[in-house]
Amino acid sequence: AQRVTQPEKLLSVFKGAPVELKCNYSYSGSPELFWYVQYSRQRLQLLLRHISRESIKGFTADLNKGETSFHLKKPFAQEEDSAMYYCALSGENSGGSNYKLTFGKGTLLTVNP
Amino acid sequence: GAGVSQSPSNKVTEKGKDVELRCDPISGHTALYWYRQSLGQGLEFLIYFQGNSAPDKSGLPSDRFSAERTGGSVSTLTIQRTQQEDSAVYLCASSLWGLQETQYFGPGTRLLVL
Numbered sequence: 001a002q003r004v005t006q007p008e009k010l011l012s013v014f015k016g017a018p019v020e021l022k023c024n025y026s027y028s029g030s031p032e033l034f035w036y037v038q039y040s041r042q043r044l045q046l047l048l049r050h051i052s053r054e055s056i057k058g059f060t061a062d063l064n065k066g067e068t069s070f071h072l073k074k075p076f077a078q079e080e081d082s083a084m085y086y087c088a089l090s091g092e093n094s095g096g097s098n099y100k101l102t103f104g105k106g107t108l109l110t111v112n113p
Numbered sequence: 114g115a116g117v118s119q120s121p122s123n124k125v126t127e128k129g130k131d132v133e134l135r136c137d138p139i140s141g142h143t144a145l146y147w148y149r150q151s152l153g154q155g156l157e158f159l160i161y162f163q164g165n166s167a168p169d170k171s172g173l174p175s176d177r178f179s180a181e182r183t184g185g186s187v188s189t190l191t192i193q194r195t196q197q198e199d200s201a202v203y204l205c206a207s208s209l210w211g212l213q214e215t216q217y218f219g220p221g222t223r224l225l226v227l
Contacts, residue, residue, distance in 0.1 A: 046217075088156075106156075
């Protein structure tokens with residue numbers, strides 16, 4: 001079974017401060033990890049994914065297989081980063097197909113001025 | 114190009130009635146997914162389509178839920194004899210092939226069962 005845990009429901013920081021949104025997963029195979037973001041009144045959209053190793057809007061995330069973590073980090077938070085962030089995993093079912101996403105319950109990030 | 118679209122955007126219904134939710138995926142995407150987003154439960158996978166077939170229906174919460182996809186494009190999620198616990202936002206997503214790919218989400222249908 002695959003599981004994603006985001007331990008913080010709410011996270012509040014001040015503008016310019018570093019931010020880290022935690023994500024831990026439980027999975028025995030080779031997962032693909034994603035961070036999705038939902039801004040107020042907008043649809044859920046991809047922020048970044050492990051395999052692409054990109055930095056999007058200043059955010060980065062490193063897959064740590066030893067700690068089974070995929071924490072999202074940004075050195076200097078901006079007010080426009082305020083949103084709901086979901087960590088998600090795509091793995092394998094018993095048939096070997098990697099398709100569905102298993103989501104964490106999300107962290108609501110608020111960046112205060 | 115156009116993204117994933119869903120209709121209606123909001124639906125209020127009475128307990129016991131049937132509802133149909135529609136999803137138009139991105140053109141050319143063969144994989145289509147339905148998820149449910151509810152308070153306390155987060156985002157839950159419901160069903161996955163590859164073309165017109167649904168190899169995984171494991172997430173459907175009960176036999177009152179069904180979905181179909183025709184022409185490899187539009188999908189309809191049907192909830193029969195709605196219950197109050199069905200109230201949630203129903204999200205549709207699509208991806209090009211389905212294998213550990215980025216999924217593109219629609220705006221969702223907010224369902225309220227009174």
